[in-house]
Amino acid sequence: MLHMISCSAYSYAAIRFLEIVPFQQILSRRQFFKIFALSAIFCFSVVCGNTSLRYLPVSFNQAIGATTPFFTAIFSFLIICKKESAEVYFALMPVVFGIVLASNSEPLFHLFGFLVCVGSTAGRALKSVVQGILLTSEAEKLHSMNLLLYMAPMAAVILLPFTLYIEGNVAAATVELAKRDPFIIFLLVGNATVAYLVNLTNFMVTKHTSALTLQVLGNAKAAVAAVVSVLIFRNPVTVMGMAGFAVTIMGVVLYSEARKRSKVTAH
Template identity: 65%
Template structure:
């Protein structure tokens, strides 16, 4: 039984790694290499898939117990989270048009810095001095990586930092807005309620900012039908990231997920460099390594302070 359980957990972790890195690399390929320059529409496809598959997973396959919304206020709170979530994903996808995956992963690793910052200002939650000290190599590493990045692009960098900050803000706000036991939702139910709201936000944004994107996509599909399969597979993979994230947390722990996430960033960097052959400098890699070390130290300091 133990061997079977370990194999199942290993399979989940492998699926989580594969889907995370896969969707990241496919986003980069579509938005940069393939030339599909519509990050809002791409995110809209992701959220449509998440809406459909979340409903099926919870209501048909019972992968998580159904949690119902208790009030209009709770729905408004989820809508606010959904808007911030949309901003983070769209900004992240925009950054992939201009920056290599390796560099976006380095910037994304600074999420703990922004989380600690928002938590301090919004909830007055203070961490131990050791925890704050571990954030120094996190930020220093990104500064070094930025200076040593051959493919640096200012607008892409701003979008990447914005995406990272928005992810941290969502995490802090989720703890504030859904703090009562009655309002707490597991990640699967939260996604099921957030995704349809996100679709509405993204649909309006796509119509305004990416004019005639549906017509352009159809025209592209007539010339190369593979674009449709790319979008369908990419959207399904985006949902699978959330599903495997939930299952890995359920069968291990949130702390294990955090540790695995730190390692995932490094794996994604190596694979992206091998696939896209983007130039990297020794200084840039040293900066990223310093950031990863800082994140690991931050995780340890947080664990000890509990």
């Protein structure tokens, strides 16, 4: 929720005071509901993702997240009828197969954690498709900063009841921590600032490439996070699990190459 509040504040300052980009108003009720839907999907993905971390190790969580391009391809076809070449769809098959392989050999596998993690992954894919519509549609095109300006406060309002229910004493706990160590304030501000930059970059990549490309790029982060998780938390991994994750990453690489070839062919 802190991230969404910071995104609202930074976007407002960048647009209204610094005038980095022109301010854009919401043009219709339809556009408003699309932005609200984007906010709700984002919140669903975040809540499911954080919940899954209670039941699954970070490494396996990131491995599941690597299947996001698969879901993005499906949602792109269902929502905006965007078809990829047969080679691109074929390249996504190892992505799914690798996760099936890793799931069957995960020593800390938890069914509920797995399901909510898949839900988070699908939500992240759906979000990238919807934000792509809002950023590139000729009739309803918004600049990345303006979209973030509208989406962030909506997401904050949606997350508020969850925050109060799950972390009702978070404000008091933060104040106590700040009294003992004022450096915590610097860390929170820095964290919120980075969150704004990440979300803004996320939107800009979607606008200038595609939703599917965004999710494939995100898998580089997943690979690094999985390795760091094993090194820090020492969670057990199996040879089969590592092989499954490797197959998934290989599928992502194959997808990237297939996309390049399909673009060259199209031109």
